[in-house]
Amino acid sequence: xxxxxxxxxxxxxxxHKPTGxxxxxxxxxxxxxxxxxxxxxxxxxxxxxxxxxxIRLELFQPGMQFVEPQFFNQMTTVHGLIMVFGAxxxxxxxxxxxxxxxxxxxxxxxxxxxxxxxxWILPFAFLILLLSLFMPGGGPDFGWTFYAPLSTTYSNDSTxxxxxxxxxxxxxxxxxxxxxxxxxxxxxAPRMTWMKMPLFVWTWFITAFLLIMVMPxxxxxxxxxxxxxYFGTSFFDAAGGGDPVLFQHIFWFFGxxxxxxxxxxxxxxxxxxxxxxxxxxxFGYASMVYATASIAVLSFLVWAHHMFTTxxxxxxxxxxxxxxxxxxxxxxxxxxxxxxxxxxxxMTFEVPMMFALAFIVLFTIGGFSGLMLAITPADFxxxxxxxxxxxxxxVLVSGAVFSIIAAAYYWLPKWTGYMYDERLGQLHFWxxxxxxxxxxxxxxxxxxxxMPRRIPDYALQFADFNAFIxxxxxxxxxxxxxxxxxxxxxxxxxxxxxxxxxxxxEGLEWQxxxxxxxxxxxxxxxxx
Amino acid sequence: MTNxxxxxWSLPTLLxxxxxxxxxxxxxxxxxxxxxxxxxxxxxxxxxxxxxxVIGAVVFGIMFWSIIRHRKARGVxxxxxxxxxxxxxxxxxxxxxxxxxxxxxxxxxxxxxxDTSAADVTVLVTGSQWKWHYKYLDHEIEYFSLLATPRxxxxxxxxxxxxxxxxxxxxxxxxxGKKVRFxxxxxxVIHSWWVPAFAVKKDxxxxxxxxxxxxxxxxxxxxxxxxxxxxxDHGFMPVVVIAKEPADYQVWVAQEEARIxxxxxxxxxxxxxxxxMAELMTTGERVYQGWCVACHQASGNGLPGIFPAIxxxxxxxxxxxxxxxxxxxxxxxxAMQAFGRQLSLxxxxxxxTYTRNAFDNNTGDAVQAADVYAVQQGKGE
Numbered sequence: 027x028x029x030x031x032x033x034x035x036x037x038x039x040x041x042h043k044p045t046g047x048x049x050x051x052x053x054x055x056x057x058x059x060x061x062x063x064x065x066x067x068x069x070x071x072x073x074x075x076x077x078x079x080x081i082r083l084e085l086f087q088p089g090m091q092f093v094e095p096q097f098f099n100q101m102t103t104v105h106g107l108i109m110v111f112g113a114x115x116x117x118x119x120x121x122x123x124x125x126x127x128x129x130x131x132x133x134x135x136x137x138x139x140x141x142x143x144x145x146w147i148l149p150f151a152f153l154i155l156l157l158s159l160f161m162p163g164g165g166p167d168f169g170w171t172f173y174a175p176l177s178t179t180y181s182n183d184s185t186x187x188x189x190x191x192x193x194x195x196x197x198x199x200x201x202x203x204x205x206x207x208x209x210x211x212x213x214x215a216p217r218m219t220w221m222k223m224p225l226f227v228w229t230w231f232i233t234a235f236l237l238i239m240v241m242p243x244x245x246x247x248x249x250x251x252x253x254x255x256y257f258g259t260s261f262f263d264a265a266g267g268g269d270p271v272l273f274q275h276i277f278w279f280f281g282x283x284x285x286x287x288x289x290x291x292x293x294x295x296x297x298x299x300x301x302x303x304x305x306x307x308x309f310g311y312a313s314m315v316y317a318t319a320s321i322a323v324l325s326f327l328v329w330a331h332h333m334f335t336t337x338x339x340x341x342x343x344x345x346x347x348x349x350x351x352x353x354x355x356x357x358x359x360x361x362x363x364x365x366x367x368x369x370x371x372x373m374t375f376e377v378p379m380m381f382a383l384a385f386i387v388l389f390t391i392g393g394f395s396g397l398m399l400a401i402t403p404a405d406f407x408x409x410x411x412x413x414x415x416x417x418x419x420x421v422l423v424s425g426a427v428f429s430i431i432a433a434a435y436y437w438l439p440k441w442t443g444y445m446y447d448e449r450l451g452q453l454h455f456w457x458x459x460x461x462x463x464x465x466x467x468x469x470x471x472x473x474x475x476x477m478p479r480r481i482p483d484y485a486l487q488f489a490d491f492n493a494f495i496x497x498x499x500x501x502x503x504x505x506x507x508x509x510x511x512x513x514x515x516x517x518x519x520x521x522x523x524x525x526x527x528x529x530x531x532e533g534l535e536w537q538x539x540x541x542x543x544x545x546x547x548x549x550x551x552x553x554x
Numbered sequence: 555m556t557n558x559x560x561x562x563w564s565l566p567t568l569l570x571x572x573x574x575x576x577x578x579x580x581x582x583x584x585x586x587x588x589x590x591x592x593x594x595x596x597x598x599x600x601x602x603x604x605x606x607x608v609i610g611a612v613v614f615g616i617m618f619w620s621i622i623r624h625r626k627a628r629g630v631x632x633x634x635x636x637x638x639x640x641x642x643x644x645x646x647x648x649x650x651x652x653x654x655x656x657x658x659x660x661x662x663x664x665x666x667x668x669d670t671s672a673a674d675v676t677v678l679v680t681g682s683q684w685k686w687h688y689k690y691l692d693h694e695i696e697y698f699s700l701l702a703t704p705r706x707x708x709x710x711x712x713x714x715x716x717x718x719x720x721x722x723x724x725x726x727x728x729x730x731g732k733k734v735r736f737x738x739x740x741x742x743v744i745h746s747w748w749v750p751a752f753a754v755k756k757d758x759x760x761x762x763x764x765x766x767x768x769x770x771x772x773x774x775x776x777x778x779x780x781x782x783x784x785x786x787d788h789g790f791m792p793v794v795v796i797a798k799e800p801a802d803y804q805v806w807v808a809q810e811e812a813r814i815x816x817x818x819x820x821x822x823x824x825x826x827x828x829x830x831m832a833e834l835m836t837t838g839e840r841v842y843q844g845w846c847v848a849c850h851q852a853s854g855n856g857l858p859g860i861f862p863a864i865x866x867x868x869x870x871x872x873x874x875x876x877x878x879x880x881x882x883x884x885x886x887x888x889a890m891q892a893f894g895r896q897l898s899l900x901x902x903x904x905x906x907t908y909t910r911n912a913f914d915n916n917t918g919d920a921v922q923a924a925d926v927y928a929v930q931q932g933k934g935e
Contacts, residue, residue, distance in 0.1 A: 088718065089710040095786045096857060163859020169783045175760060176743040176785060180683075180889050182860045264761020270744055271759060305626070307636040335746060335781075336757045337738075337764035340668040344661060351653045355646060362645045365617045370633040372626040383621070387614060394606035401656065403591075403663040404599045406755045407584055410746060410781040474584045476750045478781050481789030483708060485720050487580040 043544070051146070054138035055544060056123045059145050061441070063120025064434070066148060068510070070112030071427075073156070075503055077105040082499035084482055085492050098482035099167035100159060106170030110288070111195045112152050114422065117430045118291040119202045122230050125437065126206060128535040128542060129224045131215025131551040136208040144201035151194035158184035158191075169480060171281070174262035174273040178254040185255055189248045196241045203237035206230055215534070215550040221312065222553065224533055228315050229294030232322045236283045236290075239326075244280040247273065271336050278329035286325045289421060290318055292389075292429030293360055296382045298533075299436055300364050303379035304371030305530035310363040317356035317363075324353050334405045343402055350400035354393065361390055376528070377451035381432035384459050385425060392420030395470065410480075413473025419466045431458075431509065438516050439523035443541030446516040454512060457505035464498030585750050588772045588797075592753035594663045602656060609652075667753075670765040673735030675728065681738075681745030681758040681780065683889055684787035684848060687896075688726050691737075695810045698896060699724050700844055701790050705852070708790070720777040723844075725794035727810075729803035730770050738764040741891065746782035749795055755781055770797040785889070787848045821899050824923040829903070831911075831920050838908025841901045846909075849889060854913030861889070865913035874910075878921065878929045881906055894930050899923040 043049050043058075053059060080101045084092050093101070123141065127134055135141050159165035163182035166172065177185060210231045214223070223231075250273070253259040260266020262273045293314075301308045308314065330338060330346040338346075364386055373379070395417040399405050408414060431454075438446050468491050473479075477488045484492065523540040534553070538546045586596045624630055678689040689696035702721040706712040715721070728734045738747055740758040748755040752768040770776075780791040798806060843852075849861040856863040864870060870877050881902060884892035893902060906921040 088714060090708055091710065094857075095789065096860070099783070099786065099788075161859060163857065167786075173744055173783070176783065179887055180743050180785060264759075269762070271762070304624075305632040306634065309636050310642055311637070313637075313642045335755050336759065337762070340665060343664065343668075347660065347664070348657060351657060354653065355649050358649050359642065359646055361613060365613060365620065366641070367636075368617065368620045368624065370620075370630075370635075371624050372630045372632040373621065373624055374626045383617075386617065390610065390613065394610060397606060398599065398602050401598055401602050401660045403595045403660060403667060403753070404584075404602065406667070407595060407599070407750060407753055409755060410748075410783075471580070471582050475580045475582070476585070476778070478748070478779050478789075480783045481779075483719060483789050486714060486716070486718050491580060 052142070054134070054142050056127050056135045056138070056141065057441075057542065057544065059135075059141050060120045060122075060124030062145055063116045063123060066145075067113050067117035067120060067430075068513075070108050070116065070152065071506070074105050074108035074113055075506065077101045077108070078499060079503055081105065082496040085484070086496040087493065088484055088486055088489050090483055093482070095482045096164060096167060099169070099480070100165045102480055103166045103169050103172075104155065104159065107155065107166070107192075108152065109422070110170065110284070111192075111199075112148075114288050114426050114430070115199060116148060118230075118233075118288070119199075121226075121291065121295070121430070121433050121437075122202070122206055124441065125535060126209060126227055126230060127213070128538065128546055129227050129533060130210060130213065130218050131534050131547050131553060132209060132213035133545060133547050135205050136213055137205045140201050141205055144198045144205070147194050148198050151191045151198065154187050154194070155191040158187040161187075171277060172248075172251065173277075174251060174254065174270050177251050178262060181255065186252065189252045192248045193245055196245045199237050200241045203234035203241075206234040207238070210234075215547070215553050217553040221315070224294070225297035225308065225311070225314055225318075226291065226294030229290040229297075229318050232318050233287050233290045236287050236322055236325065240280040240283045240287075243276060244284075247276045247280065250276070271333070274333050274336060275330065278332045279326075281332065282329040283322075283325040285418075285421075286321055288426045289389075290321070292385070292426050293318060295429045295433045295436075296364060296385055299378050299382040299432055300367050302436075302528050302530045302532070303376065303382075304368050304373050306367060306371035308363070309366035309369075310359075313359060314363055317359045320356045321353060324349060324356070328353060331400060331402075331405070334402050335409050347400060347402045351397065354397050354400075357393055361386060361393075374529075376435075376448065377446070377455055378432045378436035380452070380455045380459075381428050381435065384455070385428045385432065388420055388424030388428065388462070392417055392425055395420065408473065410478055411473035412469040412477050412479055415479050416466050416469035416473060419469070423466065424462050428458075428462075434509075434513070436528075437535075438513070439527045440535060440540050440542055442517050443523055443539075444516050444520035445523050445527075446512050447520065450508060450512045450515070454505060454508040457508060458502065461498050461501035461505050465495060465502050466498075468495050468498075587751045587753050588770055588774065588776070589752050589768050590771075591663070591667055591768070592751060594659075594666070595753040598660055598663060601659070605652060605656065667766075670735050670767045672733060673767060674732035676735045676737065677726065677728070678737045678739070679726075679747050679758065680741055681747065681784070681791075682741035682891060683743065683785050684780070684791040686722075686726075686745075686747070686791070686793060687741075690807075693807055693811060695807065695814060697724050697810075697814075699726065699794070701792060703790075705843065705847065717777065719790065720779070720792045720794070722792055722794045725775070725796045727796045727798060727803065727806050728768075728770065729800045730773050730797045731800065733767055733769050735765065735767045738766065742889065743784045744782050745780050745784045745791070747778070747793060748781040749776050749778035749793055751776040751778075752795075757782055773797050773799055773802075790848070817898065821923075824900055825927055826924075828922050828924075829900070829920075831907070834904045834907040834920055835911065837901065837904035838906075839912070841897065841905040842908055842912075845893065845897070846905065854909070864909050865915065867915075870910055870915055871917065874917075874919065874921075875929070877910065878906055878926055882926060882929050894926075899926050899930075902926045 084098055161184045165184050166188040168177040168181055210227060250261040254261050260268040262268045262270045297308055297314060327349040328346055331350040334343060399408055399417060435451055472488055472491045477484055525539050526536045527540060534551055584596055584599050586593055676691040678691060680687040686699045699722045702723045703719050707714045738756050738758040740760040742760060745758040746755060747758055754766045754768050756764050756766040774797055776795045778793040780788060850856050850864050854865040882894035884890045900923055903921050903923045903926050910917045910919045
């Protein structure tokens with residue numbers, strides 16, 4: 027009997043993985059790497075979040091209380107860089123690593139060693155970025171958009187470190203994206219045709235192409251900043267024949283597709299969760315795929331809507347206004363399809379579903395303000411005010427971050443083998459939902475009333491609203507501690523999860539046991 | 555779950571009530587402004603806002619109806635329909651039509667905003683860290699406009715005034731009822747000149763000139779701020795514009811031209827005079843507080859790694875000629891500007907004297923206007 031058990035265990039555990047730190051350093055297993063990405067993203071979420079707390083603390087009252095303007099600018103800059111490149115993008119990559127092979131019936135990612143490498147360079151990138159804050163003169167303070175010449179002639183000595191760390195982040199992202207594309211293209215189980223792939227796989231497939239196309243553009247932009255600052259070139263200096271606005275064109279040619287890089291996988295997650303808890307197939311699967319693809323194509327044609335006040339020719343401005351408005355169409359199609367999926371389903375409201383529903387409503391509000399921002403004459407009033415801050419936090423926090431949290435709750439039982447604590451999860455949801463709105467909704471009003479963004483101090487009329495917003499910010503920060511508590515608790519034990527976990531769940535990942543064994547789909551599964 | 559839903563529903567109401575009570579002085583919507591263009595912009599803003607509200611009400615209404623009715627707890631069986639090409643075409647086409655309806659008035663307003671031709675008055679607006687410079691191209695008038703809020707208010711040592719951070723020493727003055735054209739540029743980084751009441755926000759790019767215009771109907775004082783992150787004191791770079799009736803504006807122009815001519819004459823006389831130490835130090839401290847303190851700090855210690863210290867500076871202590879030169883001509887490729895173009899000879903002499911004697915530098919040196927003038931003319935001392 028014991029021999030058989032041993033034989034059985036051996037059979038399931040033939041990975042010869044080292045133990046301890048070596049397992050994590052040398053792993054090529056997509057699940058281990060996925061876990062590392064997700065833990066890394068969570069740590070970065072709290073580091074970036076603590077910087078947001080510094081910002082909100084300083085803005086709690088008018089006058090300078092806690093930090094110097096110079097340090098305040100470093101906080102807004104590094105907060106943005108960390109949240110974009112350290113929290114949201116690695117979290118999605120972690121989810122891709124864990125779920126894509128399991129969703130398409132592949133044994134692992136196609137390029138496992140590169141997978142290890144693309145993760146392990148990330149902590150060093152962020153170490154460099156964070157340590158630069160301790161240099162004399164401080165870290166990057168020119169905003170996460172690092173407009174020249176503020177980031178070239180007028181920046182402090184740590185700029186080279188900023189450039190180097192962004193390069194490493196870019197290399198990591200490109201390798202991750204190549205891995206996703208090669209895996210999806212080559213490693214689908216037999217009869218897992220393109221139009222049978224789950225939408226999370228589809229959205230990530232398209233996202234990976236966006237990454238490969240725009241990350242080199244970002245690398246080009248930071249390199250030009252580097253040579254302008256240190257090697258005497260004049261890409262962005264009119265005195266040498268360059269143009270500071272050129273920088274913005276290059277940056278936003280990366281930056282706008284980047285926005286969709288941070289939201290398309292979220293669409294995939296929500297498209298997985300809504301049908302599961304509505305117990306009804308996703309409405310309009312094919313049109314969802316086409317809508318995602320059209321958003322990706324359009325994302326390359328709208329970059330200059332970030333630059334309406336830079337003094338572009340009027341016809342260029344009109345072109346970018348029309349293209350930007352057009353993006354509302356495929357995005358609208360997605361929202362309509364989700365609502366149609368819910369219609370006449372049989373819904374239950376576990377935590378993943380609650381976060382997905384909040385995503386739909388709050389992301390749509392962010393979409394509405396986006397549509398308002400597209401109207402160029404009105405944008406002249408909104409641009410660089412808190413209205414913009416409200417807009418992109420609605421789509422990034424209550425959009426992208428909420429979708430990541432929803433995904434974590436949705437797949438935690440599959441990862442750990444235990445159900446999370448539903449009551450704690452609901453508490454986390456309600457605290458997050460209320461505080462995120464207390465935090466970001468009043469920003470719309472502050473922006474419309476005329477408060478510019480990225481200022482450490484403000485006129486007295488904005489005082490009451492800012493105090494209110496800061497309280498919302500602190501509450502939102504605290505609410506996320508509940509999330510950590512839920513995750514830790516779930517990882518340590520609890521009610522055993524079944525293979526299917528959710529009554530309405532469909533797809534290959536729900537056919538393997540929970541927790542998912544170290545190796546899955548050594549032989550390709552049967553796809554109907 | 556019912557409680558939870560109530561909470562969700564009441565959230566926007568609560569928020570709105572809370573925000574309405576929180577402040578009576580802050581407007582809750584975009585300003586209508588005081589120009590024809592700003593009114594049009596406000597109309598566009600409200601139109602697109604109401605379109606979003608209606609779409610939101612319909613979509614969220616259907617969604618919440620579904621959440622209430624189609625729940626497993628009510629024992630419903632899920633339907634299995636999952637596609638309809640007709641519906642997809644419908645909800646693609648309807649938004650397209652709405653958007654076209656929205657694009658037409660937006661295009662009209664935009665084209666009107668971009669038409670800077672046939673201006674009555676032209677002002678060159680130059681941003682620099684962290685002040686605005688106004689030059690009237692039709693008159694011999696030009697001056698800098700600096701934040702007038704005392705540093706003690708920012709540091710919470712004095713009670714904050716009514717126009718905290720939105721007040722300047724010399725506002726821009728423009729006539730009402732005339733088309734005023736602004737040419738925008740910058741001496742260092744990108745700034746953005748914004749007056750919400752005019753719906754004018756335009757970036758000031760170094761090395762390039764942008765155009766904008768306004769025609770203000772009502773006399774008054776209008777306040778705005780720099781809108782593009784421009785470094786450390788980006789938050790302390792307000793814009794104040796006074797719109798005067800054309801007759802009052804003409805009076806102001808005459809006064810201002812006379813003031814500037816008088817200052818120039820005084821400058822010439824100054825070359826032959828020598829000011830005493832006490833006067834130089836008093837003026838110097840005032841100039842330092844207005845122009846130098848943002849970078850070199852009230853302590854004279856600068857910010858290590860970005861802005862050098864004046865206290866104990868080898869350049870100040872050992873090389874008088876270089877000290878005058880760096881203040882007059884600046885240091886290209888850094889944030890140190892050429893103050894020779896910004897300050898009067900008297901102010902330059904005073905602030906150089908001040909920095910040579912304050913912060914324990916104690917050189918005992920008095921620098922006179924003639925010394926500064928000599929360096930300005932490229933001659934040694």
